[in-house]
Amino acid sequence: MADMTDTQTGRSPVADWATDYDIFDEAYITDPYGIWAELRERCPIAHTERWGGSWLPTTYEDVTAMARDIENFPSGNGISVVPPPAGSAPGPGGPILSSGVPPISADPPLHTWTRRLVLPQMSPARVDEYEVFTRDLCRQLVDGFLERGEGDVAAGYAQQIPVRVIGHILGVPDEMAPTFTEWVRDVLEFAHDAERRMRGITGIIQYLQGALDERTANPTDDFISELLQSEHDGQPIERPVVMGMCALLLIAGIDTTWSSIGSAMWHLATHPDDRRRLANEPELMPTAIEEFLRAYSPVTMARRLSHDVEFQGCPMKAGDRILMNFPAANRDPKAFPDADKVILDRQHNRHVAFGAGIHRCAGSNLARMELRVAIEEFLARIPEFSLVEGGTVTWAGGQVRGPREVPVTIG
C-alpha cells in the first residue's frame, strides 16, 4: 500500500474517526463539529492509538458523568491531552513542577485546599476591581484599530487582553506579555512538540523562581506575595506548591480566554446579523456571552485512569487517557436544541465550557468579565467590521481551541 504520510506533519491521514481520531489533524482543528455529530450517532466514545492513545467521549451525558466521577477519572495522574515528553520524570508536572499545577492537576485533599486559596482571588468583588484595568486596556487596543482602519481581532485584540489582565493580577510586568504568550502557547498549543513544551515550562518556571525570590525578600500586595504568606495546617505553603499554583494561573488564564474572545470576534466578523443585533441590543450581552462560551468552548482537559474502568461498554485500562471533551458536550443536540446554531438570546444554556464537578473553572468570573468587556468596548466604537477579503483565518487546537489570525477591515 502506498505511504499516505502527510509530508508537512509526518502523520498519516485519519482512517476512521471512531478508531483513529487525531485531535491535531487540520480538519479536526478547523471544523470538529461534523466529526462530533457523526461520532455521537455511530460511536459516542471514540478511541485512538495516536498521541499515546486515548478515549474521546462526545455526548453531554457522558462527558459530565465522567467529570463528576473523580474516583474513576482522577486528575492526579496527568491532565494533558498528550503524554509528557519522552525522558521526563513521572508525576503531574513532569520534571520541573514536582507538585504539579494544583488545583487542576490534583485530587483531594491537595485539590481542596489549593482551590480554596485561589477562589477568593477570582470572586465577583475582586473581578469588579480588575474590570477598570481591562476596560482601559481594551479601549487602547480599539484606538489602534481605529487609527489603522483594519487589524487582526485574534492576534491584535483577543490575544493582547488576558495575558495583561492576569499579569496585572500576579504582578508581572507588562513588557513580559509577549514572552508569556509564547511560553503558554508552547505548553498548550504545541504540547505535542516535546521541545517547545519543555521550552515553555522552563521559561515559566525560571521566571517564577525569580519572582518568588523577589517577593520573599520584598513582599508586595499581589497574588504571588499573598500566596507566599498563606498557610495550610498552620504551616507556610511549600514553595513547589506556590510555584505550581502561579504557573497554573498563568497557563489557565491566558490561552483559554484569548481563544474565547477570539472565537466571539470571529463569529461577529462573519455573522453580520448577529453583530448588528448585539450592537443594537446590548441588553443581550449576558445570554450572548454564555452562547459564545457554549458554541466555541475552547478547553479539552484529560484524565488518566488509575485502574481499569468499564464505561458505557468501553474497556478502559489503567493508564489510559480520557479527553474531557467539554466542547463536544456543548454541541450535543440532546442537551441543546439547534446545538450548532448560535442563538444570542438562548434561554436555557447549562453549558460546560468551564467544566463540571470539583475542577470546574476557578477563573470563570474573570473569564466572563474579560469576554464581556472585550466585546462591549469593540462593538461600542466599531459596530461594523468584516473579514478582509481573501485574508487568512487560522485556528489552533488540541488542549485549547481558538482562532489565531482573523484579519478584519472596519466599516
Ligand code: HEM
Ligand atoms: C473562557 C476562558 C476559560 C475557559 C473556557 C476555562 C475552562 C476551564 C475548564 C474546562 C476547567 C476544568 C478543568 C478540568 O476539569 O480538568 C478549568 C479549570 C480551571 N481554570 Fe479555567 N477557563 C477559562 C479561564 C480561566 C481563567 C481566566 C482563570 C484564572 C486566571 C482560570 C483558572 C482555572 C483554574 C485555577 C482551574 C482549576 C480548578 C480546579 O481544578 O479546581 N480559568 N477552566
